[in-house]
Amino acid sequence: MTLSTPATAPTDERALPASRDHSRAQLRARLVQSAITQFATHGFEGASTRAIAEGAGAHQPQINYHFDNKENLWRAALEQLLSELDDLLSEPSQASDVAMETTIRVLVTFGSRRPELNQILIHEGANPGPRLAWLVDTHLRTRSQQLRSAWEHAVAAGIAADVPSDLVYHTVLGASALVYANAPEARLLFATDPTDPDQVQAHADAMVRLFLPGITQRNQQ
Amino acid sequence: MTLSTPATAPTDERALPASRDHSRAQLRARLVQSAITQFATHGFEGASTRAIAEGAGAHQPQINYHFDNKENLWRAALEQLLSELDDLLSEPSQASDVAMETTIRVLVTFGSRRPELNQILIHEGANPGPRLAWLVDTHLRTRSQQLRSAWEHAVAAGIAADVPSDLVYHTVLGASALVYANAPEARLLFATDPTDPDQVQAHADAMVRLFLPGITQRNQQ
DNA sequence: CAAGGTCATTATCGAACGATAATACTGTTA
DNA sequence: TAACAGTATTATCGTTCGATAATGACCTTG
Numbered sequence: 220m221t222l223s224t225p226a227t228a229p230t231d232e233r234a235l236p237a238s239r240d241h242s243r244a245q246l247r248a249r250l251v252q253s254a255i256t257q258f259a260t261h262g263f264e265g266a267s268t269r270a271i272a273e274g275a276g277a278h279q280p281q282i283n284y285h286f287d288n289k290e291n292l293w294r295a296a297l298e299q300l301l302s303e304l305d306d307l308l309s310e311p312s313q314a315s316d317v318a319m320e321t322t323i324r325v326l327v328t329f330g331s332r333r334p335e336l337n338q339i340l341i342h343e344g345a346n347p348g349p350r351l352a353w354l355v356d357t358h359l360r361t362r363s364q365q366l367r368s369a370w371e372h373a374v375a376a377g378i379a380a381d382v383p384s385d386l387v388y389h390t391v392l393g394a395s396a397l398v399y400a401n402a403p404e405a406r407l408l409f410a411t412d413p414t415d416p417d418q419v420q421a422h423a424d425a426m427v428r429l430f431l432p433g434i435t436q437r438n439q440q
Numbered sequence: 441m442t443l444s445t446p447a448t449a450p451t452d453e454r455a456l457p458a459s460r461d462h463s464r465a466q467l468r469a470r471l472v473q474s475a476i477t478q479f480a481t482h483g484f485e486g487a488s489t490r491a492i493a494e495g496a497g498a499h500q501p502q503i504n505y506h507f508d509n510k511e512n513l514w515r516a517a518l519e520q521l522l523s524e525l526d527d528l529l530s531e532p533s534q535a536s537d538v539a540m541e542t543t544i545r546v547l548v549t550f551g552s553r554r555p556e557l558n559q560i561l562i563h564e565g566a567n568p569g570p571r572l573a574w575l576v577d578t579h580l581r582t583r584s585q586q587l588r589s590a591w592e593h594a595v596a597a598g599i600a601a602d603v604p605s606d607l608v609y610h611t612v613l614g615a616s617a618l619v620y621a622n623a624p625e626a627r628l629l630f631a632t633d634p635t636d637p638d639q640v641q642a643h644a645d646a647m648v649r650l651f652l653p654g655i656t657q658r659n660q661q
Numbered sequence: 662c663a664a665g666g667t668c669a670t671t672a673t674c675g676a677a678c679g680a681t682a683a684t685a686c687t688g689t690t691a
Numbered sequence: 692t693a694a695c696a697g698t699a700t701t702a703t704c705g706t707t708c709g710a711t712a713a714t715g716a717c718c719t720t721g
Contacts, residue, residue, distance in 0.1 A: 243698085260567040265485030268679060278700065283680060285698095338566045344622030345559045346481040355628040363629050380653075382646045385630050385639075386619060390647075393614025398607060401565030407576040408584050409606050418606075425603045426611075429650060432601075464668085489709060499670060504710060506668095 249275040254296040259335035300336040319373040327423040330396035337396040378433035470496040480556035521557040540594040548644040551617035558617040599654035
């Protein structure tokens with residue numbers, strides 16, 4: 220009664236974008252996208268499967284049908300977000316001299332466009348448990364080590380600021396992503412919108428200057 | 441049955457520290473402290489009043505008796521945390537040349553000892569709503585403006601890094617506090633504990649060098 | 662001791678939670 | 692067309708949620 224046949228009757232199209240497509244993959248994608256939004260804003264325990272289903276134009280039991288349980292959907296949401304990040308990260312040469320700069324710029328850019336990833340990571344990183352262990356073991360450890368090696372390359376090249384290697388991961392991520400993870404707060408605090416493209420560009424430039432003060436001014440022509 | 445007369449019978453003392461003290465103020469303080477822990481780890485919606493009461497050695501309806509509702513208890517928790525931060529912030533001279541340095545050091549130190557404040561702030565800053573509006577209007581706006589003025593003093597003195605004023609709040613806070621807000625994650629990622637006093641000192645020094653590169657090396661004697 | 666006020670304790674309310682069972686529908690294949 | 696597989700829809704389960712009512716214990720004051 221509450222949901223008027225979301226995927227069957229082609230009557231209500233405005234509330235359910237792309238609901239005409241009955242394919243299994245598309246429904247799963249819509250559920251994952253809605254889960255990303257809900258988990259990012261309310262946390263795992265605060266997000267309800269009913270709200271997630273509603274955001275996807277589906278019924279609540281379809282989550283269990285397609286993902287078995289809430290935690291599996293949460294994992295699918297994170298793998299989606301991390302694969303989107305990989306699309307931006309895998310492009311440049313990894314061990315190059317500019318690896319650290321490009322990494323910083325990608326973190327700022329992606330953080331501004333997909334704040335949900337960092338919102339979820341920050342929420343899960345606050346308390347131990349099976350979800351954090353899964354995150355660290357299957358995704359975060361490798362990434363943090365890649366960031367550390369890129370940082371140590373920059374240190375060896377003499378262009379990096381004096382920050383201990385063990386602190387680079389959280390300091391760079393915090394300085395680069397917190398404005399966007401807390402964009403609603405930033406919009407109330409300041410007159411400008413942090414996700415404005417000019418602001419994002421200025422932020423990325425500032426982070427490169429801050430963490431890589433010895434770099435030659437490149438994008439300045 | 442589950443809670444065996446927490447504050448009345450003096451039988452079970454190990455599970456309920458200081459439960460012999462029947463004063464109204466002390467029970468409220470224990471409820472606030474337990475609420476801080478629960479809100480920090482599970483978020484507002486994920487924290488249950490029953491778990492908060494259990495952590496304080498009290499019964500769940502006592503929360504409504506002493507704080508009316510869950511949101512009032514949440515506000516009391518944040519005012520407690522912010523007053524603890526003020527105890528460290530109000531000491532030094534505010535408009536001095538070293539105001540920015542002491543602010544950075546306080547943010548790192550307090551963030552390492554009371555990660556709950558930043559955990560809650562980061563969680564609430566992610567989605568608009570009455571709680572975020574209350575936070576910004578009654579507490580965060582003033583503090584962010586104080587930080588901005590301290591930063592602009594440092595910029596005028598020529599000791600500050602090249603970071604736009606609108607980004608100082610989130611970049612400094614992110615770089616200084618995320619390691620501690622996500623300490624469980626950091627402990628899984630790295631071999632060292634970020635809250636180790638030596639690590640905290642090294643972090644504070646690194647943040648001062650990073651954001652105030654023009655400062656004279658003071659604590660180096 | 663009697664009365665009243667403060668707070669603890671128990672019981673319980675209606676709503677929302679994640680999950681499952683039961684049924685209905687749809688499209689493909691024999 | 693009949694049978695079947697895949698999925699949508701409805702109904703409902705047991706649990707937990709925040710909040711309130713009802714009762715009882717304790718302490719102070721007359």
